[in-house]
Amino acid sequence: MMRDLSVDIAGLTFRNPVTTASGTFGYGEEFLDFLDPGQLGAIFVKAVTAKNRDGNAYPRMAETTGGMLNSVGLQNKGVDHFCREIYPKVKKFDTYIIVNVSGSTVEEYVEVAEQINELEKVPAIELNISCPNVKLGGMAFGTVPAMATEVTAAVRKVYKKVLMVKLSPNVTHITDIAKAVVEGGADVITLINTLLGMAIDAERRRPVLSTITGGLSGPAIKPVALRMVWQVHKAVAVPVIGLGGIMNATDAIEFILAGASAIQVGTANFIDPQASIKIVEGIREYLERHKIASIKELVGALRTE
Amino acid sequence: MMRDLSVDIAGLTFRNPVTTASGTFGYGEEFLDFLDPGQLGAIFVKAVTAKNRDGNAYPRMAETTGGMLNSVGLQNKGVDHFCREIYPKVKKFDTYIIVNVSGSTVEEYVEVAEQINELEKVPAIELNISCPNVKLGGMAFGTVPAMATEVTAAVRKVYKKVLMVKLSPNVTHITDIAKAVVEGGADVITLINTLLGMAIDAERRRPVLSTITGGLSGPAIKPVALRMVWQVHKAVAVPVIGLGGIMNATDAIEFILAGASAIQVGTANFIDPQASIKIVEGIREYLERHKIASIKELVGALRTE
């Protein structure tokens, strides 16, 4: 029997629920030696901001138990460069290209979203609201519900296609933020971004990262991510895309059971650049073994009675 | 040269900065085959509540990458039982016995603190404010600054010795909560308690824990814990006791550099019941190797210039 792996995400039909997380898949090109993007449900490309950003100073990475910290800091060449240089290449991939949009002010998010809106082959953007708000002194948009609503609504006005908003897990009540972005007009919620962490080199008595703190990713954070996907899935009506430490098909199934309509593979790409396509295969085997016709049956199907 | 490992915690002199985390060391007795409590700076015993609590249903544990989830749920026989049955045994240990005090209402915290205040050999309590407030529908005391201040102040009124407050990491701004408990009269801040997480058994399509979500501990959470200790140490003037994933002396030194005046060994006790005393030894070696006379010199001594 054929197993149906396709999922519907706010009107887009992904051929399977497996996508790749922003910042861990470059612009896709770097993976062409390893896989065919056409085998993935979608790819989420690296954050794009209004202007060129150099990112943070080196060192930007620290390994931790079951994970890593990064402080890349949105290094990218800006939205013009993306549209001119990157888009012509990535638009050829036989999968959805979704652009992760970042900024430091509402205006910047809007500016980038407006330009990406013009790109025919980009059916959706993912607003990354974990970035610091420079105007408000570094507070992140993703941690205050009213601000989350505001930035989402502002982008919603100019962006005509599918609007995804990616949440930060560094909050007391993730469901409040989720409801706030839905109120602002989000079609889809992605979670989680990285947990704020820190690493210290005891011998040198220094922080490992140039920025002292950074974002924690990898299997270490999976339990937190699963919990938030579960909470948000129950709290809002829009589809959820889940991620955080997914390394294999079993992890992916767990997120889907918790309520994710699709998943993203992040840090796992570094350890096995073919992780994402192996996960597609593993999900197919799971459906086979459990005699489930469609992956859609599993979304949020956790048995808690 | 003799290395001085002693630290001052709000007037108490711990013989070394290594203590054991509540809920991971029983009442100390279970460890007598493995170590001499007199070699530790202090021991923090399992949470005590006003009345007997059965805790949550089985299963209460799930292993995760570099950590574990638990949903023990404050199982204990209540404060009367503690004073009558446990205290006479633990008071003989040649170290500080610090009681972790939990509750569901302000009144319960106060009631337990009052009774523990009478125990001569207990020089301090650690208020565990990560518990749900039953009156306010399950919201935790540790997530709302005003509530954190309220419960701390109420206990402060009746508790005459050293008052430590243990913070939950599941908040947007840990420094706000830290300042709130200092305002309420905390002498010392302990952090972090467990991160809220979840585990799913993909084959059975069920949550692993009877309570669906539980508390994540172990090295997986160390980066988050270090970050919070660093933030809180900079934000408040009271001493900080740091914990979260400490497995060895290097981890302990990292917490001390980040600003912890003492540390607690938690989940590591399960994997190596002698972890705490090995950490004491390892800290001594570190001081030796780096020719540092006193561990006090290292508290918050992270070089960030």
Add this chain to the structure above:
Amino acid sequence: MVFKKNVEDLTVIRNLRLNQRHFLLELQSEQPFSLLLPGQFVQALVKDSPSTFLRRPFSIHSVDIPNKRFRLLIQIKGQGTRHLSLLKEGDKLNLIYPLGNSFSIPTTKDVLLVGGGCGVAPLLFLAQFLNQQKIRPVILLGFRSQEETFEIEEYSKYGTVFITTDDGTAGEKGLVVDHSLLQKEKLDFRKIYCCGPDAMMKSIARIARWHKIDCEVSLENTMACGFGVCLCCITPTDKGNERVCMEGPVFNTKRLKW
């Protein structure tokens, strides 16, 4: 009973593969054992297995006190046991032991031991121990198939062995609870000791209750510490939630909420 728990690096002196899923580890201690009792278990540290964070509990399968040796019988379930199956002669295995209570000494000679799956593990030690008390138990063991049976001769040294297999390739076909031994109107036993999957132990407990036979079971449970401090391994009993690793793993079924 007072005995001291040790944390010790034992030396693997044999790793014998019994079949695809089971292996025997024979371990050498440096120091004489404090009292070891049947039903007690060890907590084994699995090194170099990234997905195995906590220790893994295994019953003591049989002992050789004079030579300071004991054996574990292990079924490969996941990463932890798979890693242990790769241990070689001379390797070290760090254990915390002995842990838990033990099977009680019976006041009768009419004793039945029932085991299924890796639940047979503690029964060999128990049978050895009963022999020392001049008791020769009847031993009923359940396996998947002829292929998966093991150590039948070993058990036969200490009692009369009956077996069942799921597929009937050895002994009676079916589950242990269906064995003809247990189908009689009146059973000849005054005490049953049982270890195996939960469902099996519950069935045996029901049969025992029906026949008014005293019954002890050794419970499995997910454990974080194994020595009583984490309170993760509880089971509801007539005294509330008790710790399987301390008040158990052996419980009289009268005391369980089954």
Add this chain to the structure above:
Amino acid sequence: MVFKKNVEDLTVIRNLRLNQRHFLLELQSEQPFSLLLPGQFVQALVKDSPSTFLRRPFSIHSVDIPNKRFRLLIQIKGQGTRHLSLLKEGDKLNLIYPLGNSFSIPTTKDVLLVGGGCGVAPLLFLAQFLNQQKIRPVILLGFRSQEETFEIEEYSKYGTVFITTDDGTAGEKGLVVDHSLLQKEKLDFRKIYCCGPDAMMKSIARIARWHKIDCEVSLENTMACGFGVCLCCITPTDKGNERVCMEGPVFNTKRLKW
């Protein structure tokens, strides 16, 4: 340059311990190599090491193209390299390779190679490669002590070797930058290739600049991916922050902000 990156399980055909801290891994591939160039590196997956989450980068030390083999020269630093040092003949090692750019082909025959510590690793492959271009370089290698020197004869096949040791037990005493070869008023080299600790490479770069000699260095860096997607491994250059794993690891020192 176009080549395809592979993810492949290679077979360890030799693990030779050179001294306390260094070992050589000889690896067999199943498939013919796409182009391999000196300066390129691999990302090795360290299995069964709980504290090693990410892959570990190592330079290609020498190649045997016809036999589909190459070697890594590894210094034991932490858990990851310690685990790799335990690999045995027949074991598999999963690599992503080849990664990074390469040393450029020199336009002169007056070439100096300078290496220190495990920074000597890529220089053997480079020397082999230069020989194919009919260039016999001068090779200056720095070690801690006589005891820690290795493969001198190997390097000598491809060039004239000079060494320094920290303690003077072999070659000249001191650091490579202090070697008499580099103290002359006018140096005989038109191109220097250098690999080693940052401080050493910076000193060599300074000397090269002073003498107006073209100089290329192979940078070390903490890497998460190794193939250009994480942006963790950047170094500031005249073109902004560039990726050491893609635009590097080899950079002409003119381009670095040193």
